[in-house]
Amino acid sequence: MYARSADEQNSLGAGSDFGELLDALAHLGESERRLDELRTLLVKTATDDGGGLLALLGPSTQLSLSTALADPSRLDEGLLDAMRTAVSDVNGQVGSVPFVRVQLLLAPIVESCRRLLAAEVPEPLLPGLRAVAAQAYTLAGRAAFETRDDDASRALYAEATAAASGIGSPWRRAVVHMSHALVTLYSTPGxxxxxxxxDAAVRDARAGGSVTVRARAHALQAEIAARRGAAKHAKAALALAWYDMDADRDGDPAGTSFSTAHLRGFEGVTSLYVGDPGEAHDYFAGSAAELRAPRERVQRAIVATDQALARIRLDEPESAADLLHGCIDAASSTGGRVASIRLRRARRELRPWRREDWFADLDDHLIDSLGV
Structure with missing residues (x-):
C-alpha cells in the first residue's frame, strides 16, 4: 500500500510514502538488514509484471526529471543527487534480484542521462551529470553482459568511458575500465x-585520487598475469594491491567498493593458476566467509566456484561437487553469467568422475537450474 502512489504507480524512492515508512520503521528500532529485505521484496514486486521502471525515483524526482528533460537548463544539483542515489539503489540490488530486473530499473536513468548529455545543461553541472552517467552506463553494461547481450554491453561501456573521461577524476575512468575488463575476459577469446x-585502469588509478581503486586495479592486474602464467608479475601486482589496501583510506571517494575479502579472492585466483591449490583453497574459503552482504552474493558464488576448482585439484572431487550445489542456486537466482561460466568449467574438470552418483546429482541440478 505504501509503495503505491495515488495514481497506482510503484514508488519506492526518496520522498515516496514507502521511503517515509522505512524511515519510521528505522526510528522504531527495526534493523537495517530487515529494512533492506523489505526494500528488496518491494523491488521484486515492482518489476514482476515488467513495470516499475521509475520505482526508485520518488514522485518529486520524477517531476523534476520530466521538467529537466523538457528544459535541460533547469537541471539542478538536487536532481543529480536523486539520480545518483537511484543508481546506487539499483547497484545495491545486484545479488538480490536477477540482472534482467536491474536492466529494467536502470533503463529510465540511462536514457535520461543520454538526453541530458546531448542537450545544453548548466556548465557547472556537467561533471556531476557525467559522473552519474558513467556509473549508470557501467552498471548497465555489466547487466547487458550478464544477460548475454554483448553488443549492447560494448556500446554502454564505450559511453561510460566517454562520460568518465570528461569528469576530471581519472579514478572514475579506471572503475569503468576494470568493469569492462572483467566483462571482456569472459566474452572475448584470449x-x-x-x-x-x-593496463589502462592501472594507469588511471595511479593518477587518480582513490587508493581503493588503485588496489583493485593492481589485484585485477595480478589475475590477468596469473592467467598468463606470469607468476612473478602476478605476485608483484598482488603485493602492490596489499600495499594500497593497508594505506590510509580515510576520505577515499571509493572506499567501500573493494575490501580485503575481495582481495583474498584475487589471491586465491593467483595461487590457483601459478601457485599451490591448497593455498588457493584457503584464500577462497576466507574470502567467501566474509562476502555475506546481499550485494556480494554474485561475487561469493564466483569465489566459491573457484574454491571448488581448488578442491578438484586437491583430489577432493565429491567435496567440490557439494560446494558447487550452492553456487548453482546463487547463479540461478541472479542470472549471473560469470558464475555460470565458472560452473561449466568446474563440471568439465569433474568429468573423470562422471560415473559417480554424486556427479549425476550435480549434472541434474545444473540442467534443472541453468539448462547446462
Missing amino acids: LDGAQQLV
Whole structure:
C-alpha cells in the first residue's frame, strides 16, 4: 500500500510514502538488514509484471526529471543527487534480484542521462551529470553482459568511458575500465583485450585520487598475469594491491567498493593458476566467509566456484561437487553469467568422475537450474 502512489504507480524512492515508512520503521528500532529485505521484496514486486521502471525515483524526482528533460537548463544539483542515489539503489540490488530486473530499473536513468548529455545543461553541472552517467552506463553494461547481450554491453561501456573521461577524476575512468575488463575476459577469446583495459585502469588509478581503486586495479592486474602464467608479475601486482589496501583510506571517494575479502579472492585466483591449490583453497574459503552482504552474493558464488576448482585439484572431487550445489542456486537466482561460466568449467574438470552418483546429482541440478 505504501509503495503505491495515488495514481497506482510503484514508488519506492526518496520522498515516496514507502521511503517515509522505512524511515519510521528505522526510528522504531527495526534493523537495517530487515529494512533492506523489505526494500528488496518491494523491488521484486515492482518489476514482476515488467513495470516499475521509475520505482526508485520518488514522485518529486520524477517531476523534476520530466521538467529537466523538457528544459535541460533547469537541471539542478538536487536532481543529480536523486539520480545518483537511484543508481546506487539499483547497484545495491545486484545479488538480490536477477540482472534482467536491474536492466529494467536502470533503463529510465540511462536514457535520461543520454538526453541530458546531448542537450545544453548548466556548465557547472556537467561533471556531476557525467559522473552519474558513467556509473549508470557501467552498471548497465555489466547487466547487458550478464544477460548475454554483448553488443549492447560494448556500446554502454564505450559511453561510460566517454562520460568518465570528461569528469576530471581519472579514478572514475579506471572503475569503468576494470568493469569492462572483467566483462571482456569472459566474452572475448584470449587475454589481450582484457589486458589492455587492465593496463589502462592501472594507469588511471595511479593518477587518480582513490587508493581503493588503485588496489583493485593492481589485484585485477595480478589475475590477468596469473592467467598468463606470469607468476612473478602476478605476485608483484598482488603485493602492490596489499600495499594500497593497508594505506590510509580515510576520505577515499571509493572506499567501500573493494575490501580485503575481495582481495583474498584475487589471491586465491593467483595461487590457483601459478601457485599451490591448497593455498588457493584457503584464500577462497576466507574470502567467501566474509562476502555475506546481499550485494556480494554474485561475487561469493564466483569465489566459491573457484574454491571448488581448488578442491578438484586437491583430489577432493565429491567435496567440490557439494560446494558447487550452492553456487548453482546463487547463479540461478541472479542470472549471473560469470558464475555460470565458472560452473561449466568446474563440471568439465569433474568429468573423470562422471560415473559417480554424486556427479549425476550435480549434472541434474545444473540442467534443472541453468539448462547446462
